[in-house]
Amino acid sequence: MRQIGILCLALALLPFCAPASDFDWLVREFSRESGARQVHIPFFGLARFAVAVAHPAGTSGLKLAIFERCDLEAPRFTTLVDTSVGPSWKPMIRVRSRNSESTNIYERQSGRELELLITSLEREEATFVQVRIQPQALMRFVDEHSEKRR
Numbered sequence: 001m002r003q004i005g006i007l008c009l010a011l012a013l014l015p016f017c018a019p020a021s022d023f024d025w026l027v028r029e030f031s032r033e034s035g036a037r038q039v040h041i042p043f044f045g046l047a048r049f050a051v052a053v054a055h056p057a058g059t060s061g062l063k064l065a066i067f068e069r070c071d072l073e074a075p076r077f078t079t080l081v082d083t084s085v086g087p088s089w090k091p092m093i094r095v096r097s098r099n100s101e102s103t104n105i106y107e108r109q110s111g112r113e114l115e116l117l118i119t120s121l122e123r124e125e126a127t128f129v130q131v132r133i134q135p136q137a138l139m140r141f142v143d144e145h146s147e148k149r150r
Contacts, residue, residue, distance in 0.1 A: 036070035058137025
């Protein structure tokens with residue numbers, strides 16, 4: 001009986017001992033730096049489960065964080081994201097507009113899969129999306145849908 005209690009305690013503490021993912025670290029650092037709180041999205045857990053099971057267009061993982069009322073300038077936003085995600089993520093696309101909007105897309109190879117991290121800052125709203133994609137499945141999806149358009 002004592003071993004079951006110790007096992008239950010260990011399982012309860014396991015999430016606190018595991019290192020945070022790059023995405024979780026980025027979200028936490030952004031929240032700390034900007035003073036904004038993450039917006040709760042109802043039923044998003046169900047959407048993540050559906051993506052994990054169905055693999056639409058070759059996607060097998062989905063993470064999303066949205067912030068409102070954040071106070072951060074575009075150059076600081078890009079610097080914060082670059083330092084938070086570390087060298088494993090390679091910047092692919094960087095777009096900055098004249099009105100202080102910033103979008104950055106990063107990629108990293110994960111075996112045969114490709115992970116994309118999309119970060120966007122528009123006025124007082126920030127969005128972070130991370131997806132894991134199987135490139136071959138995505139290309140099949142694109143080919144199938146481009147044939148239907150013709």
